[in-house]
Amino acid sequence: MKKHLLPAAFLSLLFFPLQLLAHHNWLAQFDPDRPVIVSGTVVQLQLVNPHARLFVEEELESGEIFTWNFELAAASMLMRQGIRRDTLEPGDIVEIHAAMARNADNIANIEYVVIFDEDGNETFRFGSPRE
Amino acid sequence: MQFHTHPQPFEIVQAPNRLIILYEASAGVREIFLDGRPLPPLGDPLPTWYGYSVGHWEGDTLVVTTNNFRDDGWLDFNGSPTTDQLVITERFNRISYGRLELDITIDDPGAYTEAFDLRANFRIMPGDSLIEWVCENEASSQYF
Numbered sequence: 001m002k003k004h005l006l007p008a009a010f011l012s013l014l015f016f017p018l019q020l021l022a023h024h025n026w027l028a029q030f031d032p033d034r035p036v037i038v039s040g041t042v043v044q045l046q047l048v049n050p051h052a053r054l055f056v057e058e059e060l061e062s063g064e065i066f067t068w069n070f071e072l073a074a075a076s077m078l079m080r081q082g083i084r085r086d087t088l089e090p091g092d093i094v095e096i097h098a099a100m101a102r103n104a105d106n107i108a109n110i111e112y113v114v115i116f117d118e119d120g121n122e123t124f125r126f127g128s129p130r131e
Numbered sequence: 132m133q134f135h136t137h138p139q140p141f142e143i144v145q146a147p148n149r150l151i152i153l154y155e156a157s158a159g160v161r162e163i164f165l166d167g168r169p170l171p172p173l174g175d176p177l178p179t180w181y182g183y184s185v186g187h188w189e190g191d192t193l194v195v196t197t198n199n200f201r202d203d204g205w206l207d208f209n210g211s212p213t214t215d216q217l218v219i220t221e222r223f224n225r226i227s228y229g230r231l232e233l234d235i236t237i238d239d240p241g242a243y244t245e246a247f248d249l250r251a252n253f254r255i256m257p258g259d260s261l262i263e264w265v266c267e268n269e270a271s272s273q274y275f
Contacts, residue, residue, distance in 0.1 A: 014260065015231050015253035016140040025208050050266045076139060076155060076262035 030071075030109040034100040038068055038108075042092040047075040047085055052128075054088065054110065056096060070098055071109045072128040081126055088115070134161070134181070134221075135233065135251045136207050142261055150186065150193070155261045163195050170198050178215050180204060193223040206237065214241030229255045 040058035052072035057065050072078060088094070093116040098108035112127040135141075137156035144151040148166040153159070163184040171183055178201045186195040202215040217239040224232040231253040238246035 014140050014142045014256040016256050017135065017138060017251065017253055025210070048267050049264050074139065074264060076264050079262060080259070 026109070029101060029103075030099045031102050032099050035111075036096075036098050036100050036108050038096040038098070040068065040094065040096070042088045042090055042094055043067065044090065045085065045088040047078065047083070049074050049076065052078055054096070054113070056094060067106065068096070069104075069107050070096060071107065078126075078128070083126060087124075087126075088113075093118070093120075135235070139264055140256055140259070140261070153261060155264045157266060158264060170196060173198060173215065175199075178202065182217075182219070191224070195221040195223065197221070202241075212242045213239055216241035231255070 038056060038058050040056040043055040043057055044053075046053040046055075052075050054068075054070040054072055056068045056070060058068060060066050095114040095116070096108075096110055097112050097114075098110045101107035101109070110128040112125055114125040115123050117123050134152075134154070137154065139155035141155060142153040144153065148164070150163040150165060152161040152163070154161065159181065161181045161184065163186045165186050165188075167187070168185055170185055176183065176199065178199045180201055182197040183199040184195050184197040186193055188194070197219045198217070200213060200215060200217045200219075204213040204217070205211060206213050217237070220236040220238070222234040224234070226232045233251045233253065234248060235251065236246055236248050237243070
């Protein structure tokens with residue numbers, strides 16, 4: 001009888017859920033049947049909890065600038081993927097794959113982000129687990 | 132009772148006669164008493180979000196029973212209700228170095244006609260540590 005979940009007293013270990021779990025009722029806020037792909041430039045990345053935010057400007061066909069307010073996973077979850085405050089900086093060229101919000105036309109939940117250099121070559125991409 | 136429904140990890144700290152679980156989500160702290168004390172009567176101490184937990188060992192399985200939950204909790208983020216009659220039994224099995232298996236029994240006659248079971252699986256995160264997680268965006272609170 002070991003009587004320990006851990007090897008010895010006063011030790012500690014971290015465990016991570018294997019299921020895809022939800023922080024809030026995702027389906028109440030976002031519609032997976034309304035995916036959206038947005039190409040634009042980064043205005044600001046906010047690494048905050050419970051969800052990071054990414055503001056992106058998209059140039060519409062009319063020439064008008066449309067500002068998106070994207071939701072990402074929690075800052076802590078993104079940090080574990082290596083995302084830092086300077087991973088995305090103002091002016092960076094990105095392509096966002098996301099699901100639209102049910103109650104706003106400029107809000108969507110990001111599935112993944114692709115970053116390009118000035119020549120249009122992909123330099124990096126990262127995912128944002130749905131929470 | 133949303134102990135194990137967050138995507139964020141948790142840390143188990145084992146000390147003599149008690150086990151402490153630190154949940155990254157909302158910086159939650161849960162204390163499980165292993166000193167043989169019984170569960171307290173319902174309503175005393177004051178019901179809380181995490182309830183009052185006592186545990187004992189059955190072989191290599193840690194069995195934890197928890198009562199004294201608040202009357203207005205949610206079982207999950209879909210809003211499945213719980214009442215102050217809720218009693219949760221958790222059976223922690225560390226089935227290998229890297230895996231923790233958790234069998235949970237939900238018994239809440241105030242909300243459900245019979246008790247039911249579910250299983251949650253976790254993997255170890257060697258070399259990692261908790262990251263402060265505080266809800267700082269009120270815009271999201273309507274969906275909790």
